[in-house]
Amino acid sequence: MNKEKIIINEEKYVCQTYKRIPVVFEKGEGCYLWDSEGKRYLDFVAGLAVNALGHAHPKVVKAINKQAKKLIHTSNLYYTEPMVDLAKLLIKNSFNGKCFFCNSGAEANEAAIKLTRLYSKTTFSPDRYEIITFDNSFHGRTLATITATGQKKYQEGFEPLMPGFVTIPFGNLAALKAVIKPTTCAILTEVIQAEGGINEADISFWQGVSEIVKKEKMLLIVDEIQTGMGRTGQLFGYQQYGLDPDIITLAKALANGLPIGAMIAKKKIAETFKPGHHASTFGGNPLVTQVALTVLKTLLKENIINKVRDDGIYFQEKLSGLKNKYKFITKIKGKGLIIGMELAVDGQNIVQKCFEKGLIINCLKNNILRFIPPLIIKREEIDSAVKILDEVFGEI
Numbered sequence: 273m274n275k276e277k278i279i280i281n282e283e284k285y286v287c288q289t290y291k292r293i294p295v296v297f298e299k300g301e302g303c304y305l306w307d308s309e310g311k312r313y314l315d316f317v318a319g320l321a322v323n324a325l326g327h328a329h330p331k332v333v334k335a336i337n338k339q340a341k342k343l344i345h346t347s348n349l350y351y352t353e354p355m356v357d358l359a360k361l362l363i364k365n366s367f368n369g370k371c372f373f374c375n376s377g378a379e380a381n382e383a384a385i386k387l388t389r390l391y392s393k394t395t396f397s398p399d400r401y402e403i404i405t406f407d408n409s410f411h412g413r414t415l416a417t418i419t420a421t422g423q424k425k426y427q428e429g430f431e432p433l434m435p436g437f438v439t440i441p442f443g444n445l446a447a448l449k450a451v452i453k454p455t456t457c458a459i460l461t462e463v464i465q466a467e468g469g470i471n472e473a474d475i476s477f478w479q480g481v482s483e484i485v486k487k488e489k490m491l492l493i494v495d496e497i498q499t500g501m502g503r504t505g506q507l508f509g510y511q512q513y514g515l516d517p518d519i520i521t522l523a524k525a526l527a528n529g530l531p532i533g534a535m536i537a538k539k540k541i542a543e544t545f546k547p548g549h550h551a552s553t554f555g556g557n558p559l560v561t562q563v564a565l566t567v568l569k570t571l572l573k574e575n576i577i578n579k580v581r582d583d584g585i586y587f588q589e590k591l592s593g594l595k596n597k598y599k600f601i602t603k604i605k606g607k608g609l610i611i612g613m614e615l616a617v618d619g620q621n622i623v624q625k626c627f628e629k630g631l632i633i634n635c636l637k638n639n640i641l642r643f644i645p646p647l648i649i650k651r652e653e654i655d656s657a658v659k660i661l662d663e664v665f666g667e668i
């Protein structure tokens with residue numbers, strides 16, 4: 273089918289919930305994608321922080337093939353080995369806890385919300401259920417997770433929202449202290465607000481958060497869906513800030529593009545979940561968990577995470593060079609390979625111009641360019657992206 277026909281049929285047969293760029297991608301390798309007309313693009317979106325090992329990574333392809341030939345799915349009525357191995361390796365590299373597997377980030381957060389309510393109600397009081405979240409956060413598109421998300425645009429039209437959430441300014445300890453009530457049970461937060469604009473909070477905020485959750489016996493839930501799996505230059509973003517979360521949620525890069533979500537909760541909290549409390553038909557099936565295991569082992573064994581830290585510094589230096597050259601660049605922010613560039617001009621136009629020159633980036637809030645390339649990116653690929661950005665900025 274040609275490109276025009278695909279676009280027409282998509283409009284005809286697929287719910288129009290996305291504003292897609294008119295390109296049909298046919299294949300990928302490493303940090304590159306090729307469209308249906310054979311044009312090559314350098315991919316600095318990586319499937320929205322999913323393709324950590326790039327496209328068609330040989331180990332990922334091999335793991336999919338090998339496991340698909342053996343066993344794809346059985347349901348959670350039975351035991352399978354890859355799920356258990358993945359849980360063990362995740363726990364070894366995070367904290368003494370237990371995993372629940374599902375299929376997406378929103379579902380991982382749903383699991384965290386349900387577990388938090390159950391634990392808090394049974395441990396403290398039936399009235400303890402309220403979760404604090406932050407303005408500009410993003411936690412998913414289910415009803416509970418849009419309620420948790422601190423951005424009105426995702427909520428409008430879907431009211432009534434879920435009870436039991438309160439949203440306050442990010443990074444503001446006074447606001448946090450003021451909102452805590454006997455009904456409060458947890459804080460749900462990203463460590464770097466990703467969809468909300470690559471926003472970071474001061475280390476003093478995180479120190480304050482740690483003290484408050486300890487003092488108030490509240491749970492700290494860190495949404496690592498975008499910042500996890502090495503993206504910030506540590507396996508998990510919370511490790512950058514010395515946090516001690518009770519629950520973390522993962523998805524996106526966990527299986528490099530196969531749909532998977534995971535929630536990890538400290539043992540005592542996780543053990544509140546009993547058979548029947550929560551479930552997912554596909555959750556943790558042997559195919560996705562075998563691939564996730566391969567991804568995690570590759571990230572850990574091939575020194576990719578240290579490379580991300582160094583590449584992030586290198587990339588930010590290059591972007592700062594552009595900032596010195598072009599006055600409309602107002603800020604460079606982020607950590608590792610989750611970087612934002614704030615502009616005083618329209619960012620969508622820049623995304624379009626980069627696209628025409630074969631560089632894929634995206635834009636948050638109309639004026640923040642986001643760079644989330646595969647974690648295996650090479651220095652020369654970073655240089656190529658910076659060169660294209662320089663050319664595009666020069667035309668503005």
Ligand SMILES: Cc1ncc(COP(=O)(O)O)c(C=O)c1O
Nearest residue numbers: 376377378410411412497498523
């Ligand atoms: C921080 C964060 N949480 C949750 C989600 C939702 O994940 P999913 O789209 O897999 O449901 C996202 C997606 O962008 C995210 O960035």
